[in-house]
Amino acid sequence: MGINIAIDGPAGAGKSTIAKRIARKLGYIYVDTGAMYRAMALYLIREKILPSETEKINEKCREADISIGYENGEQIVYLNGENVNGLIRTEEVGNMASASSPNPNVRRKLVELQQKLAADQNVVMDGRDIGTCVLPDAQVKVYLTADSRVRAERRYKELEERGVQCSLDEIEKDIIERDHQDMTRDISPLMQAEDAVLVDSSHMTIEEAADAVIALLDR
Numbered sequence: 001m002g003i004n005i006a007i008d009g010p011a012g013a014g015k016s017t018i019a020k021r022i023a024r025k026l027g028y029i030y031v032d033t034g035a036m037y038r039a040m041a042l043y044l045i046r047e048k049i050l051p052s053e054t055e056k057i058n059e060k061c062r063e064a065d066i067s068i069g070y071e072n073g074e075q076i077v078y079l080n081g082e083n084v085n086g087l088i089r090t091e092e093v094g095n096m097a098s099a100s101s102p103n104p105n106v107r108r109k110l111v112e113l114q115q116k117l118a119a120d121q122n123v124v125m126d127g128r129d130i131g132t133c134v135l136p137d138a139q140v141k142v143y144l145t146a147d148s149r150v151r152a153e154r155r156y157k158e159l160e161e162r163g164v165q166c167s168l169d170e171i172e173k174d175i176i177e178r179d180h181q182d183m184t185r186d187i188s189p190l191m192q193a194e195d196a197v198l199v200d201s202s203h204m205t206i207e208e209a210a211d212a213v214i215a216l217l218d219r
C-alpha cells in the first residue's frame with residue numbers, strides 16, 4: 001500500500017503546481033487526473049463531437065484508450081498511443097473536458113486507471129473527486145481553493161507567458177462557468193470531502209501551500 005495524498009479543488013486554484021512541488025519534495029509520483037479527462041476531450045473534439053452531444057460522447061468515449069507514463073519525472077498522457085501532452089492545455093479542450101467528464105463511461109474508465117496508479121505507490125493525485133470517490137482512504141485530503149479573480153489572474157499570466165492573447169474578464173467568466181458545471185453535475189461533483197482540510201491559496205505562495213499540505217502528513 002502506498003501513501004496517497006488527494007488534492008481537489010476548482011480550476012486554477014494551483015492544484016497541479018502545488019501537487020508537483022509536493023511530489024518532488026517527498027519523492028512521490030504526481031498524478032494529474034485532469035490531463036486524462038483532457039485527453040479524452042481531445043479525442044471527442046477530433047471526432048467532431050460537440051459538448052452538448054451527450055449520446056455521441058457516450059458512444060465514442062469507448063474508442064479512446066488513455067494511458068499514462070513518465071519521462072524525466074513528468075507525466076505523459078497517451079491517447080491511443082500518441083503523446084498528447086502538448087495538445088491538451090487549451091481552453092477548448094478544458095471546456096470539452098468539463099462537459100464530457102460527467103459521462104459515467106468516461107469516469108468509470110479513468111477512475112479505474114487512477115486507482116490502479118495509487119494502489120502500490122506513493123502518489124500525490126489532483127482532480128475534482130479524488131478525496132470523495134477515487135481515493136476515499138487517502139491519508140491526506142486537501143480541498144484547495146482560491147478567489148475566482150485570483151485564479152483568473154494566474155491563468156491569464158500562464159497564457160500570456162505562452163503568447164496566447166486573452167482577456168482577464170473572459171477567463172474569470174469561463175472559470176466561474178466551469179466551477180458551476182463541475183460542482184452541480186450529478187456524478188462525482190466537485191466538493192470538499194468531509195475529512196478534507198480546506199486550504200485557501202489566494203494569499204499563499206506555492207511554497208507555503210505545499211508546506212501546509214506536507215505538514216498534514218505528520219498529524
Ligand code: DC
Pocket residue numbers: 011033034035037038094097098101102126127128129130178182
Ligand atoms: O484540472 P483540469 O482543468 O485539467 O480539468 C479539466 C476538466 O476535467 C475539469 O473541468 C473537470 C474534469 N475533471 C474531472 O471531472 N475529474 C477529475 N478528477 C479531474 C478533472
